[in-house]
Amino acid sequence: MTVFALLRVTPITGEDVTADVAAAVEALEEYDVEYETTPMATTVEAEDVEELFAACAGAHQAVDAAEVQTLVQVDDKREKSMSASDKVDAVETELGREARSDRE
Structure with missing residues (x-):
C-alpha cells in the first residue's frame, strides 16, 4: 500500500x-516518508x-507561529503500490516528453 x-x-x-516552511520540511526527516517540496506544497509518500x-x-x-494553517x-x-515518481512517469509517457515547461 502507498x-x-x-x-x-x-x-x-x-x-x-x-x-518556518523550512522548519516544517525539516521535521519530515524524523519520519519514514519520502517527500518533494515544490513552490506551492510538499508531496509526502508513506x-x-x-x-x-x-x-x-x-x-x-x-x-513557531501564532497561527498556522495546514x-x-x-x-x-489500498490495492496497489505506486510511487510518486511512477505517477509522474506515467504522465510523461502519455505526453511523450517531460511534464514541465523548462525542459531541454
Missing part, C-alpha cells in the same frame, strides 16, 4: 515565512496512513 499527501503548511505571520499523518502533524507542529490532501492507494 499513501500520498499534498501537504501545505502556512504560517500566518505577515512576514517572510521561508524559515507506506501507511498512520506514518503519513504523523509526519504531517510533525511538520505542522514544527512551525492543508493535507490524501490519496490512499
Whole structure:
C-alpha cells in the first residue's frame, strides 16, 4: 500500500515565512516518508496512513507561529503500490516528453 499527501503548511505571520516552511520540511526527516517540496506544497509518500499523518502533524507542529494553517490532501492507494515518481512517469509517457515547461 502507498499513501500520498499534498501537504501545505502556512504560517500566518505577515512576514517572510521561508524559515518556518523550512522548519516544517525539516521535521519530515524524523519520519519514514519520502517527500518533494515544490513552490506551492510538499508531496509526502508513506507506506501507511498512520506514518503519513504523523509526519504531517510533525511538520505542522514544527512551525513557531501564532497561527498556522495546514492543508493535507490524501490519496490512499489500498490495492496497489505506486510511487510518486511512477505517477509522474506515467504522465510523461502519455505526453511523450517531460511534464514541465523548462525542459531541454
